[in-house]
Amino acid sequence: MTGGFGSDIVVASEDENTVKHAVSWGLNxxxxxxxxxxxxxxLKITETDYNCTFEAEVHIRxxxxxxxxxxxxxxVVEGDIATILGDNLKAAARNDxxxxxxxxxxxxxxxxxxxxxxxxSQDVNVKSEKLPSQ
Structure with a gap:
């Protein structure tokens, strides 16, 4: 017997990224x-779902x-990262x-x-019943 399940990880921002993982297992x-x-x-496999959202703030200087x-x-070009990103922010007129x-x-x-x-968890249940007489 074999079974399996999959999981999704989605990070949503300007660019959306989805990473999928598949896991399988065997049972002897x-x-x-x-x-x-x-x-x-x-074979009975009990699964649990988990859903959540998150928000984080990143700082750089x-x-x-x-x-x-x-x-x-x-x-060689040298500059403060806030100045460079600020110029790009104004050029793109981005205000999100x-x-x-x-x-x-x-x-x-x-x-x-x-x-x-x-x-x-995974459980194996075994049932037996008499065969119908012929």
Whole structure:
């Protein structure tokens, strides 16, 4: 006998990511059947679902150093990450409330949800019944 279940992880933001995992398991069980009887073995797997949402706030500050190579010349560009992201934020005219800049600190919110199932127990039930006489 074999069985299995799957789980989903979904992180929702500007870009949505879904990661799926599949797990399977095997069960080796010996069932002895008596003569002139019908024997049925039943595998019962109990699963539990879990659903939740989450929200986190990420903070970053610091300086960025970038080396740009163009043919034979190399240029070094250095700047504060809040200034660089702030310029991009203004250029994109983005005002969704997810990203904010206070001084040299950049903050943004990350929201998402989790949904998964997992096996709690597995049981084997064996039933026997007399075969109808012919």
């Amino acid at each position: 069980s010996t069932v002895k059947a008596q003569p002139n009887k019908r024997t049925v073995a039943e 610091g300086r960025v150093i970038v080396r740009v190579s163009n043919g034979g010349s190399t240029q 409330g997810l990203m904010s800049i206070q001084g040299r600190k950049v903050s943004w919110k990350v929201k998402g949800g989790l949904r998964f199932r997992f096996g709690v």
